[in-house]
Amino acid sequence: VKGxxxxxxxxxxxLDDNGEEITAESTFTAEERxxxxxxxxxxxxxxxxxxxxxxxxxxxxxxxxxxxxxDIEDEDQTVHIPEIxxxxxxxxxxxxxxxxxxxxxxxxxxxxxxxxxxKEYRMTGILMDRATGKPLLDLNDHKIMTGASFTPEASDGTxxxxxxxxxxxxxxxxxxxxxxxxxxxxxxxxxxxxxxEEQTVDLPEVRTTAIDTETENHISYADEDIxxxxxxxxxNLNPGKEYTVKGxxxDKxxxxx
Numbered sequence: 001v002k003g004x005x006x007x008x009x010x011x012x013x014x015l016d017d018n019g020e021e022i023t024a025e026s027t028f029t030a031e032e033r034x035x036x037x038x039x040x041x042x043x044x045x046x047x048x049x050x051x052x053x054x055x056x057x058x059x060x061x062x063x064x065x066x067x068x069x070x071d072i073e074d075e076d077q078t079v080h081i082p083e084i085x086x087x088x089x090x091x092x093x094x095x096x097x098x099x100x101x102x103x104x105x106x107x108x109x110x111x112x113x114x115x116x117x118x119k120e121y122r123m124t125g126i127l128m129d130r131a132t133g134k135p136l137l138d139l140n141d142h143k144i145m146t147g148a149s150f151t152p153e154a155s156d157g158t159x160x161x162x163x164x165x166x167x168x169x170x171x172x173x174x175x176x177x178x179x180x181x182x183x184x185x186x187x188x189x190x191x192x193x194x195x196x197e198e199q200t201v202d203l204p205e206v207r208t209t210a211i212d213t214e215t216e217n218h219i220s221y222a223d224e225d226i227x228x229x230x231x232x233x234x235x236n237l238n239p240g241k242e243y244t245v246k247g248x249x250x251d252k253x254x255x256x257x
């Protein structure tokens with residue numbers, strides 16, 4: 001039995017990551033008139049995300065073809081290879097930037113392609129620290145993870161994940177969302193690109209140095225004309241975006257404005 005994998009969309013032979021046709025064969029001796037034999041295809045398929053492969057088989061006896069099974073529409077001959085991608089934004093800003101306060105919610109919209117409608121899947125996600133490439137940890141050193149089960153009505157669609165966490169102390173970090181899609185406990189799709197801006201939410205940090213213009217230090221003369229210059233250093237902002245810095249003077253003794 002000789003087999004070849006076909007591209008369901010084009011009805012042409014599927015090519016692996018090396019540009020080669022994907023073929024396999026198995027030689028066997030039938031012990032009975034009816035039975036089965038496995039033909040195993042092993043190939044590099046990282047570039048086949050989002051595509052469907054259909055196995056075509058020919059059976060030979062003494063080099064003569066004696067049987068064929070080649071139906072591009074046969075679902076029993078078909079294996080779907082899903083693909084997922086994502087857009088992560090902050091719930092409040094609706095953009096890829098968030099305030100690192102005690103209640104941060106990152107909304108991750110995961111687009112999926114080539115799932116089987118009516119089947120139950122589970123999408124899981126974890127926040128990664130772009131600087132370290134390791135899981136981002138909250139104040140309690142816990143990984144920030146979430147997950148949702150869903151049953152798609154169509155092969156292509158979206159599912160939403162929400163990461164809600166205490167972001168205190170995470171100023172200046174960049175969170176990148178990694179996602180896994182599971183079926184019956186098996187990993188079938190993954191999106192894990194630490195450099196993908198669409199998967200990224202920045203948590204900016206600002207620091208400040210305030211000095212009097214006359215003394216050029218942290219002391220001022222209480223007269224009718226005081227000017228304090230506050231130099232605000234920022235990190236982790238998105239280039240090309242417009243921001244506004246607002247300031248207020250507080251009474252150190254009372255904590256009031």
